Amino acid sequence: MASNVVYHKIEELPGVVPLFPLRAALLLPRGEMPLNVFEPRYLSMIEDAIRGHRIIGLIQPDPETAEDDERPELVKIGCAGRLTAFGETGDGRYLITLTGVARFRIVEELSVVTPYRQARVAFDDYVADLAPGEGQDDVDREALLKTLKDYLEANSLEADWDGIRRAPNEALVNALAMMSPFGPREKQALLEAADLKARAEILVAVTEMDLARAKGDASSSLQ
Template identity: 90%
Template sequence: MASNVVYHKIEELPGVIPVFPLRAALLLPRGEMPLNVFEPRYLALIDDAIRNQRIVGMIQPDPESGEDEERPALVRIGCAGRLTAFAETGDGRYLVTLTGVARFRVVEELSVITPYRQVRAAFDDFIADLAPGEGQDDVDREALLKTLKDYLAANNLEADWDGIRRAPNEALVNALAMMSPFGPREKQALLEAADLKSRAEILVAVTEMDLARAKGDASSSLQ
């Protein structure tokens, strides 16, 4: 979903952003994440974001953080998205879409009176995220498509191959990464990849390991 605002410089992004911690969630630059928002604290977050710069940080709870489910520690890197779609459901929920803008590093979590959490965010390490298509010519598209075919075949899934063939490398890599069924650590590795080529390579490697593990489990069950 296209945004009406295009960010050209890191300085255009807010230094303090609200964050939405969500396990195994992955938002990437120019990727789209639909959210069904129903908790009061996140309804308040959306209300305030709409009144301000419409920027929300998606971030994972730290998988090593322990058992504090109400306020888990956060990983150090997330992705800021802009609210590009909003609808009320009539039963107290919001249906929203976040379109990824750029990754950020958490400098510190702030002490705030809002029911949702806020962090001081540094975008300096991720300036390249603002450039559409940056590094996509370096992606091994054939390896990516082969792995995708193998995964679909192993799981008896269909795909829109016409749409896949038309998709630019950036859109393809990021959409597949965001839709992948992997866990928090794999999702975080995909987020933190140095560039698009590295992200594609991680996606291929993780998918191949998953396929090999599934094949090994199937062989064991037949013995």
């Protein structure tokens, strides 16, 4: 979903953002995440974002926090997304799309009267996130595609290979990372990768470990 606003400098981003904690969710710069919003506190957050700067901070609860914790501890690094699509369902839910802008680090969570959490954040460490395609020439595309092919074959899955071959490295790496079926720790590692090359390497390594584990489990079950 294309955004009507392009951010060129981190100073254009808000210093305080609403926080949307989602376990095992990964949003990356220029990636698109559709969300079905139904909790009252987050419905309120969406309405306030529409009236304001339309930026929402997607972030994971700390993996050590229980899933049913109402106010979980949060990891320190998340990704700011711009609300680029919004729809009402007629039964009280909102269907939205967040388009990733840049990663951030939580400086301080604020004491607020809103039903949703807010934090003062810093984007300083992630200036490169604002530059489309930054570092994509360093990605080992061949290794990435080989691992993807192995994963699809192992899981009897199909893919649009014409579309994959046409995709630029940034779009390919980030889309595969966001769609990957891995858990919170792996998703956070992908988010915090130093650059696109490192993210692709982590994605390949985690996928290969998953394939090796599945192969080992299959061998054990046959013995």
